[in-house]
Amino acid sequence: MSVDLAGKKGMITKTAQVVTNDPVHPVVTLTVSMQVKDDLHARPQRAGKIFEADCRTCHVDQGKGKRGLELFMADCFMCHNAGKSPSITQMSRRPEKYLLKAIRDGLDNTTMPGWTTSIGGPLSDAEIDSLVKAIRNPN
Numbered sequence: 001m002s003v004d005l006a007g008k009k010g011m012i013t014k015t016a017q018v019v020t021n022d023p024v025h026p027v028v029t030l031t032v033s034m035q036v037k038d039d040l041h042a043r044p045q046r047a048g049k050i051f052e053a054d055c056r057t058c059h060v061d062q063g064k065g066k067r068g069l070e071l072f073m074a075d076c077f078m079c080h081n082a083g084k085s086p087s088i089t090q091m092s093r094r095p096e097k098y099l100l101k102a103i104r105d106g107l108d109n110t111t112m113p114g115w116t117t118s119i120g121g122p123l124s125d126a127e128i129d130s131l132v133k134a135i136r137n138p139n
Helices: 053-059 068-080 088-092 096-105 125-136
Strands: 010-019 027-036
Touching (some): 053 068, 096 125
Antiparallel strands (some): 010 027
16 A cells, blocks of 8 residues: 655545455455644754744744743744643743753754844743743643
């Protein structure tokens, strides 16, 4: 069985019937499900690409004018709820200084860029401080 994934994204399910020599079950149905990423998200990304035009609309601009948990939910949650990045619960256990540095400067060898305006990111120090407070006290 082959699956043409061109132009497809999301959950894809394919079913195939297999004819066997089993007299009790001469036909077996196989079902394969897969999560397919669109072309843009399937490629490895470098930290900072998120600020460029093809990523910015979804990953940065949603949080404009927001602070704290509202900002986190608009621009951070999509990555920090995907299983590859730490969740807000996991991050809430980190020291405040670690969170400030990670958000401002990014994290080496990850796709987490620095978000501070001083290095090209979109967030002011006040916005970053509001994120850290929201992460440390998410309830």
